[in-house]
Amino acid sequence: MKILVLGSGGREHALVWKLSQCPGVEQVYCAPGNGGIAREVPCYPANPADSARVAQLASELNTDLIFVGPEAPLVAGLVDELTRQDYLVAGPTRQAARLEGSKIFAKHFMQRHKIPTADFVTCEDLAAARANIARWGGPVAIKADGLAAGKGVVVAADRAEAERALESILSGKLVGEAGKKIVLEQRLIGEEVSFLVLTDGARALPLLPTQDHKQVFDDDRGPNTGGMGAYSDDGMVSASLHRRIMEEIISPTIDGLRADGMVYRGILYCGLMITADGPKVIEYNVRFGDPETQALLVRLDTNLAELASEVARGQLPASPLAWKPGASVCVVACSAGYPGEYPAGRVIRGIEEAEASGAKIFHAGTAAKDGHLVTAGGRVLGITASGPDLASATRAAYEAASKIHFDGIHYRRDIARKGLLRTQPL
Ligand code: AMP
Numbered sequence: 001m002k003i004l005v006l007g008s009g010g011r012e013h014a015l016v017w018k019l020s021q022c023p024g025v026e027q028v029y030c031a032p033g034n035g036g037i038a039r040e041v042p043c044y045p046a047n048p049a050d051s052a053r054v055a056q057l058a059s060e061l062n063t064d065l066i067f068v069g070p071e072a073p074l075v076a077g078l079v080d081e082l083t084r085q086d087y088l089v090a091g092p093t094r095q096a097a098r099l100e101g102s103k104i105f106a107k108h109f110m111q112r113h114k115i116p117t118a119d120f121v122t123c124e125d126l127a128a129a130r131a132n133i134a135r136w137g138g139p140v141a142i143k144a145d146g147l148a149a150g151k152g153v154v155v156a157a158d159r160a161e162a163e164r165a166l167e168s169i170l171s172g173k174l175v176g177e178a179g180k181k182i183v184l185e186q187r188l189i190g191e192e193v194s195f196l197v198l199t200d201g202a203r204a205l206p207l208l209p210t211q212d213h214k215q216v217f218d219d220d221r222g223p224n225t226g227g228m229g230a231y232s233d234d235g236m237v238s239a240s241l242h243r244r245i246m247e248e249i250i251s252p253t254i255d256g257l258r259a260d261g262m263v264y265r266g267i268l269y270c271g272l273m274i275t276a277d278g279p280k281v282i283e284y285n286v287r288f289g290d291p292e293t294q295a296l297l298v299r300l301d302t303n304l305a306e307l308a309s310e311v312a313r314g315q316l317p318a319s320p321l322a323w324k325p326g327a328s329v330c331v332v333a334c335s336a337g338y339p340g341e342y343p344a345g346r347v348i349r350g351i352e353e354a355e356a357s358g359a360k361i362f363h364a365g366t367a368a369k370d371g372h373l374v375t376a377g378g379r380v381l382g383i384t385a386s387g388p389d390l391a392s393a394t395r396a397a398y399e400a401a402s403k404i405h406f407d408g409i410h411y412r413r414d415i416a417r418k419g420l421l422r423t424q425p426l
Contacts, residue, residue, distance in 0.1 A: 001024055001025050001026060001064045001065060001305055001309065002025075002026055002027045002028075002029070002061060002062060002063040002064050002065075003019050003025060003027075003028050003029070003063060003064065003065045003066075003067060003305060003308075004028075004029045004030070004031065004054075004057065004058050004061060004063040004065070004066045004067070005019065005028060005029070005030045005031075005067045005069060006030075006031055006046075006048035006054065006066065006067065006068050006069055006070070006073065006078075007030075007048060007068070007069025007070045008030075008032050008033055008034045008037075009034070009069065009070070009290050009364045009365075009377075009379070010290055010291055010293075010294055010330075010332070010362040010363065010364035010379065010381070010382035011069050011070075011288050011289070011290035011291070011293040011294070012030060012033070012034075012037060012069040012070075013034065013036050013037050013040075013294075013362040013363050013364070013382075014293045014294045014297045014298075014362050014382070014384075015067060015069060015288070015293065015297070015304075016028050016030050016033075016037050016040060016041050017040065017297070017360070017362070018297040018300065018304050019067070019304055019305050019308075020040065020041060022303045022304055022305035022306065023303060024303070024305060024306065025305045027041070027042075028041045029041055029042050029043070029044065029057075029061055029063065030042075030043045030044075031043065031044045031045070031046035031048065031054070031057055032044065032045050032046055032047075032048075034363050034364070034365065034366050034367065034376070034377075035363055035366035035367040035368045035373055035374070035376065036361070036362065036363020036366050036373075036381075037363060038368065044057055044061075048068065048069070048070060048072070048073040048078065049072055049073040049076045049078060051073075051077075051078050051081035051082060054066065054073075054078065054082065055081075055082060055085055055087065058082075058087055064088060064309070065088050065089070065090065065305070065308060065309045065312060066082060066087055066088070066089040066090070067089075067090050067091075067308055068089065068090065068091040068266075068287065069287060069288065070287065071097070071100050071101070071147060071285065071286060071287055072147060074091050074092055074094070074097040074100075074101075074266075074286050074287060075094065075097045075098070075100065075101035075147060075286075076094070077093070077094035077097075078091070079091045079092060079093050079094070079097075079266075080093050080094050088309060088312045088313065089312055090265065090266050090267075090308045090309075090311055090312040091265070091266040091267075091286070091287065092262070092263070092264045092265065092266050092268075092286045093262065093263045093264070095261075095262050095263075096257060096262035096263060096264040096286065097286045099268075099284040099286055100147070100283075100284055100285050100286040100287075101146065101147060101286075102145055102146065103143050103144070103145050103146075103183045103283070104122045104145045104181060104183055106283070106284050107120050107122070107183055107185075109256060109260070110281055112256065112260075113252050113253070113255070113256030113259070114252060115248075115249060115252050115253055115256070115281055116248060116249065116277075116278060116279065116280040116281065117280050117281045117282075118141070118185040118186045118187070118188050118273075118280060118282070119136065119185060119186045120183050120184065120185035120186070121135065121183075121184050121185075122145075122181060122182070122183055122184075123170075123181070123182050123184060124170075124180070124181050124182075125170070126166060126167065126170050129142075129166045129170065129182060129184060130163065130166065132184050133159055133162045133163070133166075133184070134159070135184070135186075136186040136187075138186070138187060139155060139156060139157055139158070139162075139187040140155075140156055140162055140184055140185065140186065140187060141153060141154070141155045141156075141183075141184075141185045141186075141187050141188075142154045142155075142156060142162060142165045142166060142169060142182060142183075142184055143182060143183040143184075143185070144169050144174070144175045144178045144179035144181075144182060145178065145179070145180065145181040145182060145183065146175070146177060146178030146179070146180070146181075147178055148174075148175035148178045148179070149226055150214065150224055150225060150226040150227065150339075151174070151175060151223075151224060151225075151226075151339055152169065152174065152175045152178055152179060153224055154169070154224075155187055166182070169182055170182060188273040188275050188280055188282065189273075189275060189276070190273045190274045190275040190276070191211070191273070191274050191418065191426055192211060192212065192271065192272065192273055192274075192282065193209050193210070193211060193236070193237060193245075193272045193274055193279075193426065194209065194210045194211065194212050194230070194269060194270075194271055194272075194289055194292045195207075195209050195245055195249070195250070195269075195270045195272050196210075196267055196268070196269045196270070196288065196289065196292065196296070197250055197267070197268050197270075198266075198267060198307060198311050198316060198321075199254055199264055199265070199266070199267075199268050199311070199316065200264075200265050200310075200311055200313075200314045200315060200316040201254070201257060201258060201262075201263055201264045201265055201314065202254070202258065202314075202316070203254070203316050204246075204250050204251075204254050204268070204316075205316060205317070205320060205321060206242075206246065206250070206320075206321075207296055207300075207321065208232045208234075208296060208299065208323055209232065209236050209237045209242070210230050210231065210232045210236075210289075210292040210295050210296060211230060211231055211232075211236065211416075211418065211419065212227050212229075212230045212271075212289065212291070212292055213227065213228045213229045213230065213412060213414075213415055214227060214228070215228070216228060216334075216338065216339060216410075216412075217412065218412050218413055218414045219414065223339055223340075224339070225334070225338065225339045225378075225379070226290060226339070226378070226379060227289070227290055227291045227292070227332065227379075228291075228332045228334070228411070228412045228415070229291060229329070229330055229331045229332050229411070229412055229415030229416075230289070230291045230292045230294070230295040230329075230330050230415070231295055231327065231328060231329040231330070231390065231393070231394070231415060231416040231419055232295050232296060232299060232327060232328050233326075233327040233389075233390040233393075233416075233419045234325060234326060234327065235390070235419075235422070235425055236419060236422075236425060236426060237425055237426050238424075238425035238426065241274065241279065241425070241426055244278055244279060245270075245272065245279050248278065248279060249270055249272065249279055249281060250268075250270070253268065253270070253284075254268075264286075265311050265312055265313075265314055266286065266287065266311060266312075267286070267287055267288050268284065268285075268286065269284065269285035269286070269287065269288070269289050269292075270283075270284060271283040271284070271285065274426050290364075290379075291330045291332050291362075291379075291382045291384075292330075294330040294360075294362045294382040294384045295328045295329065295330040295384060296328075298324075298328050298360060298384050298385070298386045299323045299324045299326070299328050299386055300321065300322075300323060300324075301321075301322040301323055301324055302321045302322045307321075324386060325388070326386060326387055326388040326389055326390075326392075326393065327386065327387055327388075327389055327390040327392075327393040327394075327416075327419075328384065328385065328386035328387070328393050329384070329385055329386075329390070329393045329394045329396075329397040329415055329416050330362075330382045330383065330384040330397065330415070331382070331383045331384075331397045331398065331401050331411050331412070331415045332364070332379050332380075332381070332382050332383075332411060332412075333379075333380050333381045333382075333383060333401065333404060333406075333409050333410070333411045334378055334379045334380055334409075334410050334411065335365070335375050335377070335378055335380055335408055335409075335410070336407075336408030336409075336410055337378075337408070338378035338379065338410070339378060342378050342408075343375070343407075343408065344365075344374070344375055344376050344377070345369065345374050345375065345376070346374060346375040346406040346407040346408060347372045347373070347374055347406060347407075348366060348372075348373045348374060348375060348380070348381070348404070348405070348406045349404070349405045349406070350403040350404040350405050351373065351381075351404065353403040354383065354400040354401070354403040354404050355400070357396065357399060357400055358385065358396065359383060359384060359385040359396055359397060359399075359400035360384045360385070361381055361382070361383055361384070361400070361404070362381065362382040362384060363380075363381060363382075364377055364379040364380055364381060364382060365377015365378060365379055365380045366380060366381070375406055380406070380409075381404065383397055383400050383401045383404065383411075384397065385397040385400060390416055390419050390420055391420060393416070394415070394416045394420065397415070398413075
């Protein structure tokens, strides 16, 4: 099988790495890829949202399957266009991808299908939004409706912060057009879990639960980012909570998609808050998470290439996925200043030393320049390790991180700490 992976981040590096190892896979290609991916497989310049270019590439390379990493091409309708041209592609249609493309659409979907989520109102102007700030008598989450690469959400601690956030989102300053409309919702209290499933639109197979770390600094301080680290741990979620998530969230979501006539063959990511009243959906994503994918794929023991092509054909296998027992941790190393402005072109050293101990370094924002590997993005590397338990996986990831250097490197020192402190499963 020949597979074309679309995208250029750490998630895509992990996908390329895993798919390349699958029995039956002859060659993996990536477009556009990045400095690290290009060290492993052939990469081609292409904008993944440009369906004509993607189709041309897939036909030149004679690929059997296209795997779409990022959300933007899915939301733009890439799957519809490629499917129309008879390419086999894993990912949801444009209509189904609105679960991620529009937070307002997602909230109405959940309301319609009675899927637990935070109470909300939608607003398009500042006056209406201001009038609703105190609606729930506590902190509110303010969310730009459209795609904003993880930067369109502010959880405001008080009225002053909420007013500032409303102004900056609705004026277009924070995330441009994506913030023309907003969702204002009650803040939920609890621990977050990223719960991903593979689905063919009729049934769903769960992946391991993971936990992401959105804020840029330790102890969940600072602005939200695309994700600063993730971990998986066999002890994270109890069997009873797992059952509740499948029954109260996943099943009604899949049934709802079908009832609404939406075709979904790919990965569905549910960002959950585990509240005192049970699991509630914070957001849907319509693709693999980044950096959850890095933490997941180092533990996956099922043939991902076969799985992806079965899902794309609408034939989800019956048996559950197989995983290495234990835990995994991905620590994201980013450029100084991220998620704001950051420099590029800083020479990266120490990758070989870091990988010598068994960790895998997934590249997110890297490029090759004058024979060196240099930084080329906000999130630069995903330093990933697995182990028999969370403590050993965490130690291995941070030991590898300590070997890597570039000017201004920043990474959180507390990835997986919540898991390490947990005395019983969620
Ligand atoms: P989202 O893009 O909707 O996942 O939001 C980004 C992050 O903001 C989430 O991962 C949460 O940490 C936080 N967040 C979003 N909505 C809420 C909410 N209703 N209550 C508490 N935190 C939230």
